[in-house]
Amino acid sequence: MVRNIVVIGGTSHPQLTRTICNHLGVPEANVLLSKFAVGETRVEIQESVREKDVYIIQSGGGKVNDHLIELLITISACKTASAKRVTAVLPLFPYSRQSDIPYNKTGAPLVKSSTHQPFTFDSMPSTPHPNKPESQGVYNGVDSLQKSLAKAQIETDANGSPVKRRHIANGGTRSDTLDSVQSDVSIPNGVNNDDNTSISGSSIKGPPAFEPRPGYRQWVAQAGTLVADLLTSAGADHIITMDLHDPQYQGFFDIPVDNLYGRPLLKRYIQRHISDFKNCIIVSPDAGGAKRATAIADSMGVEFALIHKERRPTKISDRQNATMMLVGDVKNRTAILIDDLADTSNTITRAAKLLKKEGAAKVYALVTHGILSGDAIDRINASSLDKVVVTNTVDQDDHCKRCPKLEVLEVGNVFAEAIRRVHHGESISVLFQYD
Numbered sequence: 001m002v003r004n005i006v007v008i009g010g011t012s013h014p015q016l017t018r019t020i021c022n023h024l025g026v027p028e029a030n031v032l033l034s035k036f037a038v039g040e041t042r043v044e045i046q047e048s049v050r051e052k053d054v055y056i057i058q059s060g061g062g063k064v065n066d067h068l069i070e071l072l073i074t075i076s077a078c079k080t081a082s083a084k085r086v087t088a089v090l091p092l093f094p095y096s097r098q099s100d101i102p103y104n105k106t107g108a109p110l111v112k113s114s115t116h117q118p119f120t121f122d123s124m125p126s127t128p129h130p131n132k133p134e135s136q137g138v139y140n141g142v143d144s145l146q147k148s149l150a151k152a153q154i155e156t157d158a159n160g161s162p163v164k165r166r167h168i169a170n171g172g173t174r175s176d177t178l179d180s181v182q183s184d185v186s187i188p189n190g191v192n193n194d195d196n197t198s199i200s201g202s203s204i205k206g207p208p209a210f211e212p213r214p215g216y217r218q219w220v221a222q223a224g225t226l227v228a229d230l231l232t233s234a235g236a237d238h239i240i241t242m243d244l245h246d247p248q249y250q251g252f253f254d255i256p257v258d259n260l261y262g263r264p265l266l267k268r269y270i271q272r273h274i275s276d277f278k279n280c281i282i283v284s285p286d287a288g289g290a291k292r293a294t295a296i297a298d299s300m301g302v303e304f305a306l307i308h309k310e311r312r313p314t315k316i317s318d319r320q321n322a323t324m325m326l327v328g329d330v331k332n333r334t335a336i337l338i339d340d341l342a343d344t345s346n347t348i349t350r351a352a353k354l355l356k357k358e359g360a361a362k363v364y365a366l367v368t369h370g371i372l373s374g375d376a377i378d379r380i381n382a383s384s385l386d387k388v389v390v391t392n393t394v395d396q397d398d399h400c401k402r403c404p405k406l407e408v409l410e411v412g413n414v415f416a417e418a419i420r421r422v423h424h425g426e427s428i429s430v431l432f433q434y435d
Ligand SMILES: O=P(O)(O)OC[C@H]1O[C@@H](O)[C@H](O)[C@@H]1O
Pocket: 097, 183, 184, 186, 245, 285, 286, 289, 339, 340, 341, 342, 343, 344, 345, 346, 347, 348
């Protein structure tokens, strides 16, 4: 039993909150989380948090914007009610993929218009949010915009040395090489993101295609920075999260951020559930994830392969695979894809197709955050993937019902232990070790 601690669960993931409370031996705090008729979020803290150490559990999947606002209001309510310290526990950190935006040399926008593509398991999806008609591909999300921007940048900057610029918390900027930008770019040749999307036969118009005017510069919001600022402005004193898409995002905060690793869980799964795992091969589906995947491969002493996204035109007739190239030998072996997240599942399903084509006997995908938006589950079900293993940083109840290939690893105990250690002022570095 941990004393003087209050654990509040947001509406994003009640099961995870229950698991964390069970591990800590504390009851879940009484809060009223509801909505006014107009849609605004209403929060009432129905017990005293005065001088308490408060932990608010809210993850980033599902109705991500509603969950974020609910979290901000709850943090603020606790601070106003004289909580001693408020920690936001975000198993999947929302907006952490929007910490920077690639531009071309002139800073001009690089969005292209496109028409709706029929669904195949390796097409880009039009539905960024599961089962919610209001979000079905109207704009296809800022992440897709980023991908369009990055793709176009690569095409137009073929002879230059493009850089991306990132504003950091104290107002400075940083530049990274194209390699790190490419980790987010997974648009196959000829497959466009949908700005004009057809739903059930009716056509919903997206924003008009951008037509550059001389001298005009379009700015795309750096939402990751804003979200970091909002959390601290609301009153968060501390953040606990897991496998941040970009670990450097921690630098956007002026408060402590504990970025836990999902790798120990993934590694344990491989060792316990994949027969003859010493002969399997760990694969990173893109260059950006290579560090993450090699860390697991090295710690188990198994081989590593990389899927390189080839940008130049090729004569390969298979259009989908023309942009992907495997570096490594997977023939007759079990290939294990490692990634931080699966959102549309486009990345892992396309990678699986390539790996099977190159002779892999079986393909597993192990990812920390199973966001699985829109058509992702259909895409996985129709794919060459034999199994997809995710953690429950995002609620997986609905996903499990619809995807027989899905297996879920529990993270509640890891977060409970992190909370216990933070509460007692103990080191949490032990949670970062996985050898
Ligand atoms: O292809 P989907 O599943 O949409 O997106 C997942 C990929 O997009 C990247 O940001 C992630 O690191 C991952 O490689």
